[in-house]
């Protein structure tokens with residue numbers, strides 16, 4: 001199957017001699033809703049910017065739909081939408097322009113934007129600057145979906161949203177993924193999106209420490225919250241109601257993304273050894 005995003009041997013640094021990414025490789029395919037997890041400073045936003053063609057690799061390849069990622073290339077620009085965490089005023093202006101003219105996104109459907117805004121309870125009759133952060137976020141999410149682009153890069157899409165809105169976002173994304181659109185979602189709000197994400201990608205210090213499908217994780221591991229810490233546990237930490245542990249041997253309960261992420265963050269070496277031993 002042709003990849004939507006293909007990253008091969010990517011190296012990138014903001015400052016000389018301190019590489020953020022070295023030899024990073026990653027592929028995503030149509031219809032995937034990939035979750036990009038990682039602690040603060042892991043490089044999530046930078047990776048999204050590289051895919052969006054706002055930044056460029058020092059070495060290696062970043063391609064979207066087989067074309068080098070470069071937002072100056074109209075062919076690339078029309079294929080993806082990058083919903084950044086910060087909503088800068090220039091983009092507000094640019095997007096409003098695009099909204100009314102369809103210049104950037106030939107497949108943009110204004111009726112769909114209105115329907116989605118209505119669904120997300122955003123008052124589009126107001127000026128963007130009069131909307132709250134959460135409302136603006138929903139505005140742009142509705143806009144992003146209405147552009148009709150096949151690739152959506154969402155940086156912390158549920159951040160700042162109230163609980164009903166988070167629920168609506170959780171319902172909307174799979175609907176569009178089922179049409180073959182691909183999502184790459186960076187988030188710290190693991191609980192908001194855990195039943196949505198597949199595959200899960202964990203970045204740590206500029207490296208992909210885990211890239212696995214939910215099926216694979218479910219098949220290979222057990223995620224348990226136990227009153228006692230089993231000695232075989234790779235990882236154990238006090239969580240409400242007991243201790244959490246990830247054990248070899250799967251099929252016992254749901255994949256717990258928060259435990260997985262915590263393990264990668266707090267016990268990185270043990271986590272890497274564990275994955276290697278289990279052949280992940």
Ligand SMILES: Nc1ncnc2c1ncn2[C@@H]1O[C@H](COP(=O)(O)OP(=O)(O)OP(=O)(O)O)[C@@H](O)[C@H]1O
Nearest residue numbers: 014015020038039040041042043044045046047188
């Ligand atoms: N414009 C920049 N110039 C120099 N360094 C930068 C710049 N932007 C980010 N960095 C650095 O690159 C690293 C990765 O930042 P990035 O924003 O990609 O991480 P992140 O995983 O998105 O973090 P967070 O979860 O806090 O949003 C950090 O150490 C950050 O300080």
